[in-house]
Amino acid sequence: MKKPLRIAVTGAAGNISYTLLFKLAAGEFLGVDQPIALQLVDIPQGMKALKGVAMELLDCGFPLLAEISLHDNPEEGFKDIDYAFLVGSRPRGPGMERADLMAANAEIFARQGKALNDFANPAVRVLVVGNPCNTNALIAQRNAPDLDSSQFTAMTxxxxxxxxxxxxxxxxxxxxxxxxxxxxxxxxxxxxxxxxxxxxxxxxxxxxxxxxxxxxxxxxxxxxxxxxxxxxxxxxxxxxxxxxxxxxxxxxxxxxxxxxxxxxxxxxxxxxxxxxxxxxxxxxxxxxxxxxxxxxxxxxxxxxxxxxxxxxxxxxxxxxxxxxxxxxxxxxx
Ligand code: NAI
The missing domain is CATH 3.90.110.10 (Lactate dehydrogenase/glycoside hydrolase, family 4, C-terminal)
Known part of the structure; x- marks a missing residue:
């Protein structure tokens, strides 16, 4: 059996992840002979719901799912990962201007960029889904000075x-x-x-x-x-x-x-x-x-x-x- 590849998903308690995680665990990403370890990241308030998602993943009995771990911070969640799906982001709240939304997300993705730089596999491949995804990816990339620019992408x-x-x-x-x-x-x-x-x-x-x-x-x-x-x-x-x-x-x-x-x-x-x-x-x-x-x-x-x-x-x-x-x-x- 191959060594599991490590995949972090942020926003793991959210809607997109509720479909994405089950596809990953079923082998639709890396194929049906590649075991994976899922490192699921959400904010502290999301942990209760995330536990429920983890229970459901376990209940599927996926043969490829070698490990599931839950994290309320990116520094632990990104440890040794080979792939990052950065799905979680701050949605626009009532009365929030676009500039405020950009700034709130910029802080999230600056921290995540640093965590990728310091804790992930140096060859990690990163996809930013959370909006505004192009600029969030730019911020993460610029905060990861030891990683190559080509390791950061956003979803279109x-x-x-x-x-x-x-x-x-x-x-x-x-x-x-x-x-x-x-x-x-x-x-x-x-x-x-x-x-x-x-x-x-x-x-x-x-x-x-x-x-x-x-x-x-x-x-x-x-x-x-x-x-x-x-x-x-x-x-x-x-x-x-x-x-x-x-x-x-x-x-x-x-x-x-x-x-x-x-x-x-x-x-x-x-x-x-x-x-x-x-x-x-x-x-x-x-x-x-x-x-x-x-x-x-x-x-x-x-x-x-x-x-x-x-x-x-x-x-x-x-x-x-x-x-x-x-x-x-x-x-x-
Ligand atoms: P959702 O609101 O259902 O879930 C978001 C999850 O992210 C929540 O569980 C929340 O607690 C978590 N989260 C928030 N801040 C976080 C942080 N700092 N670290 C980790 N987790 C955090 O949202 P949904 O529907 O899953 O969408 C997620 C994002 O994807 C949104 O920003 C949405 O606009 C974006 N999106 C992008 C698309 C694209 O084509 N690029 C297409 C569709 C959605």
Whole structure:
């Protein structure tokens, strides 16, 4: 039997984790011959509910689940971990301004970045799901000076999968037949689902859909899907977010068959300023991601990418007091 790999999940008592943890334990992440140890992290007030989740995990009798431990702080929870799913974050409270929300989360992710730096396996791979995820990932990365910039990513895979869902339905094509689409930028309503390079069963997607449907129906649907789901379900997307987190990390660890959207450390590609955590077309191989170069962008796309750059720079300005001096870029990929 292989040695268990250690996976930390924060926000482990929350909604997304209530789906994610069971998928991880069932082997949907690293395969059915890889045992795992789950290190579940929540805040002290979440510990009672977290105990209940741990009981349910035990009650499933998962053969791959070698160990479960519960933690109310990241310093213990991140000890020796190989993978981190940073799902927990502070939701917006009544009367809270966006800047206050950014600042509250910045403190959480600064502490988590330091804990990853000091306690995790130095090769740890980190996915930030908790919003605002791009900027939270940036803060964690900047607070982990001994880790490589490429070890920190944020989740735009749900937006990518949502784009696939919309297109598949419109064209009557199975998701497997859709390739080359990219969600660019920030995980926010500004994100840009770009189809310049997308193909359905090998044929250009943009030749098969009306421009009006693309720009005035599909893009806003993907951008506002989170709010639409809250309106319908009375709760935010949880199962689809868990699936997307799993897709992101599985592809990163085991390789992606096609281009996928991942928010990663910008090396200046596509005129995105170096150091922003920005969603790009990525391909994953041998445990590393790489930004795919040379993808076509229309004038509409270039403007949309720039709007995301502006938004992310604005977010960074709001939290700059929590960003240690920039460390040199060290992208190994
Ligand atoms: P939830 O409110 O059900 O659960 C959040 C959990 O995080 C709670 O158990 C809470 O106690 C915990 N938590 C809060 N602060 C923490 C900290 N400092 N350390 C550890 N745990 C902490 O929320 P849900 O639905 O599970 O969503 C989690 C996050 O994911 C939210 O920020 C949400 O906006 C974000 N999200 C991101 C998506 C993306 O595509 N990037 C998609 C959907 C949700």
């Amino acid at each position: 895979r749900l937006d990518h999968n949502r784009t696939i869902g919309q297109l598949g339905q419109k064209l009557g094509v199975n998701p497997m037949g859709l390739t080359g689409l990219v969600v660019w930028g920030n995980h926010s309503p500004t994100m840009y689902p770009g189809l310049e390079n997308a193909e359905a069963l090998g044929m250009d997607v943009l030749d098969q859909i009306e421009d009006d449907w693309y720009k005035n129906t599909m893009i806003p649907t993907v951008q506002k899907r989170g709010a639409e789901i809250i309106g319908a379900r009375g709760a935010s997307s949880a199962a689809s977010a868990a699936q997307a987190a799993l897709d992101h990390m599985r592809d990163w660890a085991l390789g992606s068959d096609d281009i996928v959207s991942m928010a990663v450390y910008s090396d200046g590609s596509y005129n995105v300023p170096e150091g922003l955590i920005f969603s790009f077309p990525c391909i994953c191989q041998f445990g590393n991601w790489k930004i795919v170069q040379g993808m076509e962008l229309s004038d509409f796309g270039v403007a949309a990418v720039q709007a995301n750059v502006d938004e992310l720079q604005g977010e960074m300005d709001m939290v700059k007091h929590l960003l240690p001096e920039s460390k040199p870029a060290q992208v190994k990929n």
